[in-house]
Amino acid sequence: MNETMKIIFGLVGGLAIFIYGMNMMSECLQKAAGEKMKKILALLTKNPILGVLAGALTTAVLQSSSATTVMTIGFVSAGLMSLPQAISIILGANIGTTMTAQIIAFKITDYIYLFIFAGFLISFISKKEKVKNIGQTIFAFGLLFLGIETMGDVMKPLASSAFFVNMIGKVSHIPILGVCVGAMMTLVVQSSSATIAVLQNFASQAGPDGVTSIIGLAGAIPILLGDNIGTTITAVLASIGQPKDARRTAFAHCVFNISGAILFLFLVKPYAALIQFISPKGNEIDVISRQIANAHTGFNLVMTLIWIPLIPLMVKIVMKLVPDGKEMGVKALENPNYLDNKLIAQPAAALQLVAKEVMYCAKIVDEMIGKLQSGNGKIDKENAGIVEEKAKILQKLYASINDYFAALYSGGVLTEEQASQSAGMQSILCDIDRIGQLTREIMETVAKQNKGKHKYSKEALKELKKAMEQIQMIYGSCIRAISGDVDMDIKELMRQKEDIMQLDEKMRKNHIARVGKGKCDSKLTIPFNDVLHNIDRIGNSCVNLVEVAKENVTMQAFFAED
Structure with a gap:
């Protein structure tokens, strides 16, 4: 097998392990959380600040902003949540999804197999469902990092490829191209957490000088912005055929991420400098994973702070995008009103x-x-x-x-x-x-x-x-x-x-x-x-x-x- 095929198989295999581990961890966390999930959901009917908090906590448990957004669209479609409430949840969901990147930034390579073994042992021995779920969560956590490690290992030869280094150089110097690359990656994988994990791992590879990152933080940020745009497609697909308020909720997610990407696209270099200033210091390849995680969190925090007082404006924007009028489909009386x-x-x-x-x-x-x-x-x-x-x-x-x-x-x-x-x-x-x-x-x-x-x-x-x-x-x-x-x-x-x-x-x-x-x-x-x-x-x-x-x-x- 030639080197190119090894890299491709390693990337897709590592990505598969990562996504499987993340989905397994999400499912087990939900089961382990049990009643706590309902308490988090109880915040949905409160004021916008609590709505943002609920969205962040729910996404941290679900390990997916897309899952939280789809759930929110379901509530809006069923008439259990108003449009302003739903928008506040989505703002929080964008913060919560950064938790995965922050976890990935921790260097626990030496303990991956310990997590996998400990998680397997707990879930295998325990008879109690809650303890078993905790064990499976730890096992899935280990798999998540195993997938990242696998992708990292096969990416190393890319750093020495002149063709690849030249191509990455173009992406780094043309921010809009980086946004397009990030959006396309997330559209294909359907998980911004997965594509950001790939980005963190790739950025941790050393360039020709062996010290600096192959892409650098300024080159990674546009791709990061594109990842945030790409993740909105899941919400849009979930809203197809739903009532107008559900479609408006999906478009609110798009407005949030697209407006943020446009704003930050003009601030890539000063924003990169700010993130480097507030992040841990050291060799770039050692700290860039944390810098990308912080850039991801910072982006969503700033945009949330901007949009919280502007939720009424967001409502007006999405009502313009999806105006009142004839519904795309009227539910028959015998069709469920709430089930999704x-x-x-x-x-x-x-x-x-x-x-x-x-x-x-x-x-x-x-x-x-x-x-x-x-x-x-x-x-x-x-x-x-x-x-x-x-x-x-x-x-x-x-x-x-x-x-x-x-x-x-x-x-x-x-x-x-x-x-x-x-x-x-x-x-x-x-x-x-x-x-x-x-x-x-x-x-x-x-x-x-x-x-x-x-x-x-x-x-x-x-x-x-x-x-x-x-x-x-x-x-x-x-x-x-x-x-x-x-x-x-x-x-x-x-x-x-x-x-x-x-x-x-x-x-x-x-x-x-x-x-x-x-x-x-x-x-x-x-x-x-x-x-x-x-x-x-x-x-x-x-x-x-x-x-x-x-x-x-x-x-x-x-x-x-x-």
Whole structure:
């Protein structure tokens, strides 16, 4: 194998190890963080300063500003976050992503295999999930540096290549060319952290004199600016087909990085001098990795400080870029309002969206019950059609949510605690769907009798209305309980279920009495009993919801809000 092929294979192989290690570390950190991720997300609804902090912390955990931006776009698309809030998150995400470069700047070459062995040993021996995740994080951390070391080893021959040195010289002296190179690298790799790691490693190679960097800090900064521009493409792709505010969020990311690149492009030499002044001193090839990391952090810090007070201006800019008007695509009613498949890899965020979707299903069922008990128990054609349509929507949403759960489980991203909570949420969804379908059955039974020869008496319709009113009352209380309403009295809800059972028995006796007096047709007995049976089954499902609430498996556990 010739030298060129060795370099190419070494670069792509080292890059693959680096990206794999970074993604593995991100996944394991999320699992190890657990509840802390939700606390970080809870800051999203606060003021811009806290929003920036939340974006930075979230990105530090996810090890990717693109992942944070995609997650933010998902929240905006679902209507859980306003555009100004989303912009503050993105400002913070750009700071958080510099953490990887800062870590890489530490010279831990002699300890790479120690990290890999220690991480493997902890994850292999430990039985506790959290400790195992910590061990895998350490193992992935070692792999990350192994990838960097591999790339560094194969880059050394490049420093002695006259052709390559001449080509790099051109890039160093034409800043706009460096920006283009950096942007293209990140567009291909889809990770600014990876391309900056390559840049740090390459810059650490000595030039012909054996002392100075082959590219120098002034030559590396334009490439660094290009890396920041290239990373915006992920957000733009994630926003395709999303509501206008989600697209505006993606463009805000572009505006931030492009405006910063343009500004700093005119300040490359003085900025390089400033970074060299505040960074550790020594031989250039020994300190340039840290200088690049500091330049990356400094760039994002300065641009964040500039844009925080100008967030209203940023909003106006992106609203001009994506003006109000006809949406690119209007969601059908039966399509999920909140679920976003791009967030499967971030379970803390994904479960929040699932919880919102489940509560939306609960609202649909409440509206169905409301239509059923209107009109003194009579089901008119309009209400019957509404209940039928909502039942169909509910079934499609039920299937979509379960498919989303399946994707979360198969993705292997859930911790044991999250998986347990998800099972509780699926139980809640199942009972909500069951209540909705039973409501439709009641509607069909009553509507059929209203159209036929044998109709219910006024007394029977009045009792049915009273039963449905009680059902709606207890159902509403149950939904508030699973929503996390701490003021709900669980014992009182159980007592209300007992009242429904007593009413059920009373209604059966009253119907028999009416049949005996000739007020009701005996042929109505079977359908009337079917209605009462379904009301009783709805009551049982409400009890199930109460039992889940008693076990503290509430939707509030998944929400980011305090």
